[in-house]
Amino acid sequence: MASTTVESGAAGHGAEPRGKRSEDGQATYLIAIAEALWEEMERDERVIMLGEDIGVYGGAFKVTEGFLERFGPDRVMDTPIAEETIVGFSVGAAMEGWRPVAEFQYSDFMTSGFDEITTVLSRYHYRSGVQTPVTLRAPSGGGVRASNFHSVNPEPWFAYAGGIKIMCPAFPSDAKGLLKSAIRDDNPTLFLEHKALYRRIKEHVSEDPEALIPISSAAVKRPGDDVTIVTYGAMVHKALEAADTLAGRGVSVEVVDLRTVYPIDEETVIRSIEKTSRALVLYESFHFLGIGAEVASVIAEKAFEHLDAPVMRLAPPNHPVPFSPPLEDAFLPQVADIEAAVDRLSAW
Amino acid sequence: MTSIQMPQLGETIVEGTILKWLKNEGDQVKADEPLFEISTDKVDTEVPSPVAGTVTKLLVAEGTTVPVGTAVMEIDDGSGTAGNGSSAPAATETPTAAPAPTPAQPPAQAPAQAPARQAIATPAPAMPDRGPRSNILSPIVRKLARESGIDLATVAGTGEGGRITKADVLAATSGATAQPPTSAATVTPLPSVGPAAAAVMVAPPSMPAGQGEESEPMSHIRKAIATHMLASTQQTARAWTMVEVNVDRLVRLREDTKEKFQANYGVKLTYLPMVARATIDALQQFPLVNSRIDGENIVTPRFVNMGIAVSYDAGLIVPVVKGADGMNTIGIARAIADLAARARSHQLQPDEVQGATFTITNPGPYGSLLSVPIINQPNAGILSLDAIQKRPVVVEDDAIAVRSMVYISMSWDHRLIDGELATRFLARVKHNLETWDFAEDLGL
């Protein structure tokens, strides 16, 4: 194939993701993800990448910019707009010993390959005894005025399948460490990247290619004594903001970031409830049947004796994500809503 | 049995008036059926029944205004009480002479029932009503109470609607004071006791009034006295010692001078001030009898605040003569007369019933020869001055003569004091009363 020129896109930098860190060495959420992919591609020849526009274009969000040049078209494949085929191809390749990392341009399009994901990928090992180490990646979540075709949180749909580990990191370090763990895991994994965080969050991220974050490990992002907020994804940052304001009012909030939403780290959550006795489960997937509904259930069942108030949930309704900005803002939990919910919980 | 209270319709609404009973004693009620109409300074409303059952008692008359939380009605909702004993007499009355006294049955039944009740872990303890949500006990509250053994009835709820929160239980078990809030009484009738002593009227078995009996709720003061007395009995290692004192000279002195005393000082001269004065001296000689326990320490004041037990219409109250060690008998007599008078007219200030370092009770005028008083916590002892009586006694040269004698005794806390000290203390009181020339101290 003739060599192609890569235009510098929105990420606007050179080929190696690590070279795209800020001057003081911090990496954005997006660059951290790119670094994880690059390092795993370098580490293990069996890792291959496929997706719509990931090669020549460098990815819709420019995550994979420079990968085609470095790793070649046999390992970085542009696909047709055919999600079912992307997943089916990944399953087949995995059966043959490859470790595919398949990108969906938006998580909303994953449902075009729903059957391949839930009936095939999720169950193939159970049916046949053959491992399928496929990692699916997709930008998910709303709050960016992208409306209901480009803002979904699909994790509940695929958690239901039962055979796929699902991660929703909130911080760049967590994103890099978890994606590496996902690629190295021999099970099907789904790595959801919250698109609102791509360029908005940056921090110092390890350069050690062996720095992994274990799947199904939650983390206390802010210690506190009075109320626990269990959350994940972009909501973690809103929870932290609310916690700052609440601290000024004398309410000490502990924020537990699930990081992996299926299977969840029950122990960390319960340990937090043992401390505070009050739980608010905050999540961006829909209220009914969203991830938080499960978390609340686990808390009620396994931490009952430690509760000083009912477990409360805060999540958007089961409703298409609105397009109009004021409507989308009203739809998603905002910092003020989180504060109000914590107030209600504290006053119970 | 469900007790219906004057409801709380808002934080600032503190009382309500029963305008009209909508149900009478004996009427059936369904859940949520209106029971009575009330008027508060903000709104009127009818109050619905929380349970289905039969109205057994209307506790308050129409037109009466009562504070929020006051029990105004009782409904038998079939939840059952230990009332078996007291309702038996009517059914089992026989014409035969001298039947086994049926009132004796309930007390005998009660101890047998108590262990059975403790074996049931799940039902919530009966909680004093301190707000519409004071009965809500969250799982962590129950767990902490179970682990610490604390009685939740003693824990004040700072949560919404009076709910006891986890923080409240933790504060109570860590020793911070969490006294149950008292109603708006103007005077705490008994000295405030420390947190360790802040127990607990363990609910006695329920024995409602039966045929031929009346029931009325305990007054706030009666409940406080009951709690205080029970706490003292449970917490002090009470022992008791008595001496017999020859007060012949005192009796004669008083007879001779009482009119002049009254004329000069405007108060009646009784034996109490003289005994108090004698006791104060003994307390100064034996300061441990004036002390109290603080955790693992003994606190010994350098002053004497003499508590004087006063009986009045509402029960018992112990006003305190502060700094009695600096007073002569006249001053003590005046102070006692003033405090007693104001006690009886309900005019004591809260700080006048707190801070006693020792207490004297004087049932003598009512005729008792010998008493075994209950220690007024946190004191180390309480002295009882009983009735002065002319008795034949052995005097010098083994002759028998009639003298005015009195038994003076003291209940004392063996945690602080030992028998020898208690006896020597009383011996000193006796010595003072038998040898002092009070005439000088009385200025007569």
Place this chain on the structure above:
Amino acid sequence: MTERRPAWLLTPPGLIDYDVANEAMHALARRRLADEIPDTVIALQHPPVFTAGRRATEDELLWDEATVTARGGAVRRIDRGGSFTFHGPGQLVVYPILGLGATPDAAAHLRRLEEVAIRTCADLGATVDRRADVQTGVWAGDEKVCAIGVRLLRTRVTLHGMALNCDTDLSWFDGIVACGLPDHGVTSLTRLLGRDVPVDEVAPLAIRHAAEVFGLGFADAPEEIERPFRAAAVA
């Protein structure tokens, strides 16, 4: 997400007969108690009527019944707290029928009613306030511009509400010791602002403030709910 409870709004035009309105209001309250209907707010005017609350005494009605009738008014004893007050043309009457929940706070409800009246008057340029030292209601100095009286149904649902004088004929108040306060007078928005302030100008403001203060999202009540009120319009 701000939470607004869905609620019904009734604004029957004209002067609504007091007895019918009162009965219909109680019926709605019973349905609200049973959770059959959402919170409901009624805004209307009455033909002239003196209503006596629980604390009203006979000597607080200064005119005899003949005089009242001759002037076209009526007298009714009702189940709210408080003393005598007057309702009539030119006065905006608002009856919020709200569920107060498991721990009812009646005092808070009264404060919210006052708040609605205060904000409404402020919108029009009249400075009014509560007077905790005198009585529930909304005052301009020593004169009351908005009377408030509430009753609860089974302690959980509110009845009656507020009466805001817009361009009421205040001479009616000479017939009673208003609110049982002989030393305090009454006033109206017309008098305070020195221009005619009709109910139609005030009602939309009051409704908007009621929605905000009580946290309600109004929808028009179904026709069958509003029918009894409309049918009782006398003018």
